[in-house]
Amino acid sequence: MPTLADYLKYANLQMASEALFDFNATPPGTVLTPGAFAGNERNTVGNLTTGNLHASKFTTTEAEKFAKEWKVVEHISNTTTGFSGTLFEKVGTGELVVSFRSTEFLDDAARDNQATNVLEIKEKGWAFGQISDMEKWYTDLKSSGKIPAGARFSVTGYSLGGHLATAFNLMYGSELNGGEVITFNGAGVGKIGDGSLATTQGQLPDMIRTFQSMRQEGEASGLERLMQSSEGRAAYLALKTALAETNGVPCRPDDANKFNSTLLNLVSQVKPASPDDPGATAREADYQLLWSALDRAKTVFEYAHWAPTLGSGSDEGPPNPANVQDLYTTPGSTPKLAIAGESLDYQLAVLATATQYQTQPLGLIDGAAAALGNPTPAAGGPLTNQWDIAGTETTTDPWYMVAYSQYRYGQNVNLFIEDQPFSRGNAVSETIKALMAGRIQLLHNEYDKNDFGDTHSLVLIIDSLKLQSVLQVLAPEATQTQIENVFRQASNLKAVNGGGSQGKAEGDALENTLNALGTLLLGPEQWNALRGDPEGNTWARMNDLSRGNGEEAAVYSGRESFYNALDDLQKAAAFTTLKGKLTLGAVDIATLKEQARTGFGAFATLYALSPFAAGLAAGSSTTLEAAVSSAWGQTYTDWQQDKALSEEDRAAGKALYSDQWYADRSAFLGYWLQSTGQNVQIVQDGNAGLNTTDQRVFKQLDSGQKIIVQNSVNGETGNDKESQYVLFGGKKMDLLVGGKLADRFYGGSGLDYLEGKQGNDTLEGGAGLDFYRFTKGDGQDTIQDYKEPPGSADPAARALLQRNNELLVLAFKDGGVWKGGSGQNAFTATQSGNDLILTFTDGEDSITLKHFDFDAARTGQGSHGLHLIDSCRQQQTPYAPSSATPKTGTATRRRTAPNGYRTPSATGYAPTARTAGRYSHKRTGTTSSTAAPATKVNASRPEKAQTSSMPTARKASMWQAAATTSSTPARGGMPSSPAAATTRYRAAKKATSSTATLATT
Incomplete structure (x- = not known):
């Protein structure tokens, strides 16, 4: 089974595959050649930090490391179906990994989202076009020797890429030669026939080859043979003639941005006037097939022309969507369709193949149950070489809109992520309006502020995995469950949906955990506290952000600061000393309060407001105090001086850390852990010596950790109470x-x-x-x-x-x-x-x-x-x-x-x-x-x-x-x-x- 470090490796490779590698279609007027290649080059830091121009990108420190460790053997840019993949090779070892790109929700909305996700996976269970292009690319990689015969390699996929990775494993799992398949919030797959593993593995390659052949036939000579009636054949030929005037684009000859509604009139002529008409059954079948194919092409065409009209709504955030053109031209050839889903023959091939192989998506009821956390395992699964990682929020009921969708063939791995609002801005209201108008519309204008499903982001998975893997280097005996329990104890924030605003997020769990670890290993003199952002729509922000005025002013840490701090941590002398020796215990406030004056480990836990009690594994050759005392500098000296004081001297006020400080700090940490366990910011304590009209506010100013204590007899919440402040x-x-x-x-x-x-x-x-x-x-x-x-x-x-x-x-x-x-x-x-x-x-x-x-x-x-x-x-x-x-x-x-x-x-x-x-x-x-x-x-x-x-x-x-x-x-x-x-x-x-x-x- 892969380790946390393995998951992180694969997640970074997946993030790299999301990069555009200079195939950027967003500048106005850009026309890219679908399926263009880039290869035999090292990753550039610029490509990795630019990423997909949206959330999926590396920080500078991580990009520099990745660029030294991995090179791109070959990258295939978006094909006419939207497929994109990258073959990576590790420098020095030759390890090979194939990664499939996810849905480009904004910049390839028509091909990835509408044509593939909605019309193929959701309706038919399989991404026919992209799996077909994936199969062709893999065949070329083998024939060119870029994946040598018998070589071991692994496969990753995120979101739509997870669907492709699962399909690849079903088709070519035996050719991985011991390699692993890792998906991240990946879509599952549908059924073929009876849905058994044997049927799926046996017929999936044939199904894709059938689709490829039919698609090629349509481009070469047409698919007239699919029509059962003379009326159907006549209508098909008339459609082909009309579409030839616009190079296959279903637009009006006089307006390239408008759908040609006369095409539907041609199809209408096929429908029999009465069920008793001669050949009515054949005509009805032809009508249904042609109408469905043309309507699907119309949907993709209109989506392709609608999406670029949207704006991101941000000058500093993501760019406006790419305007992917309907046609492209290569030297010496006539214009060709750049969006396969706009093709009548492409849609006929999808419909005919799905019917022939009796494909089925996951049903509506099972799909709803899956979204709520109950995935549907595929028959015969799970596959022993595949792990499906699902980012899982914990402060609210988790949603798995994609990660548990369709039938699941991988072994399920839930991974802690910082919770985010499910929706922001007017995303929900606009989606409801679209549904009432009879259409599914998940992309909205000013999408930087009006969006949903932030917990689906690969960024949240990578940030969590990075800190988890660092902790496991220090504490190898700690399990993923134990580490994630530490994360849960590190934040009392809770995700709240926007409702017109950007909502609230559990934005500080990783920062608070890292603060505790960094303070322990580098000492408070050297460690610069991070501050997580509680606002929604900040999880992917790279740079620090100042917000607020006066005493409410704060600097919230971006991902660059988070990874720079992690880098500093791993370079610390104490990190090297404690590698493999640390233990992560539960925090017991009564024990800390008793031991902190004489036990440095307890003092450090209290000082750092740590969600874990650090210790050393049995048989360690050093002590925690010896390993970190030099890093703690004057703070350690002060604590030692206090330790040597007599009770009389302490009573005389000679201690640098007074009894009141220990009492306040212990109370703070105790209430904090109580609040994080419930993800609330107000706790009740009838023994806190408070009037029912008062409340006590504990706050650590640099990290922003805050907890309010009220008298449990009254139990009121709100801002009408007088506050006693205990500030650090x-x-x-x-x-x-x-x-x-x-x-x-x-x-x-x-x-x-x-x-x-x-x-x-x-x-x-x-x-x-x-x-x-x-x-x-x-x-x-x-x-x-x-x-x-x-x-x-x-x-x-x-x-x-x-x-x-x-x-x-x-x-x-x-x-x-x-x-x-x-x-x-x-x-x-x-x-x-x-x-x-x-x-x-x-x-x-x-x-x-x-x-x-x-x-x-x-x-x-x-x-x-x-x-x-x-x-x-x-x-x-x-x-x-x-x-x-x-x-x-x-x-x-x-x-x-x-x-x-x-x-x-x-x-x-x-x-x-x-x-x-x-x-x-x-x-x-x-x-x-x-x-x-x-x-x-x-x-x-x-x-x-x-x-x-x-x-x-x-x-x-x-x-x-x-x-x-x-x-x-x-x-x-x-x-x-x-x-x-x-x-x-x-x-x-x-x-x-x-x-x-x-x-x-």
């Missing part, structure tokens, strides 16, 4: 904004904006420069900012405090009490043990600065951005302009930049590379050994300051929407940007450097 930031810029209740924030590393608002909040900015904003009436808040490790270049830069749009920078001792601010921001600062408590005179608000560094606060460094001046000979304004000169008797003002800063400019001191230092997150953060996560200041354009990698729109909304600017430039309002905040702090620090040197203890 990542290593980049985050906006942490609370509400009216007592919120708890853990900012992570990097520059963060924290605004608890009302309620008695606990705020942790973590490592890096953090901006705390307060407003009158916010309550009694507590800041537990991170104390930088010994040797940090600029510990004073880790926090800025602002209240009512004014920075809190200095406090002078007056009468034994530190006082600072003015007006509504006037405060007193009181030492309480290791803490400093700021109490404001305009109300009951207070800010408690935990573990305040009083020594640093009495120097130029400051603590939490605040400087304490115990005494001085002459007080100076804390916001003196940069040109101010100290008065006589004070210390000489420093005219050189403070240690770790470049020379001063109009924008203040800018940090040097050495100032960047190493920033370590106290509880949920990361370590960066690169540039400072604070701010890179452009001295001439401070408004152009760059802050981390957050999108510009999000940075702007963060700093501009937070507050209005004060009318007093000296004290300033809310900084317009992180750069402005940093610059203002540097200026204040510079202005007070002389008085700071006079501080006494």
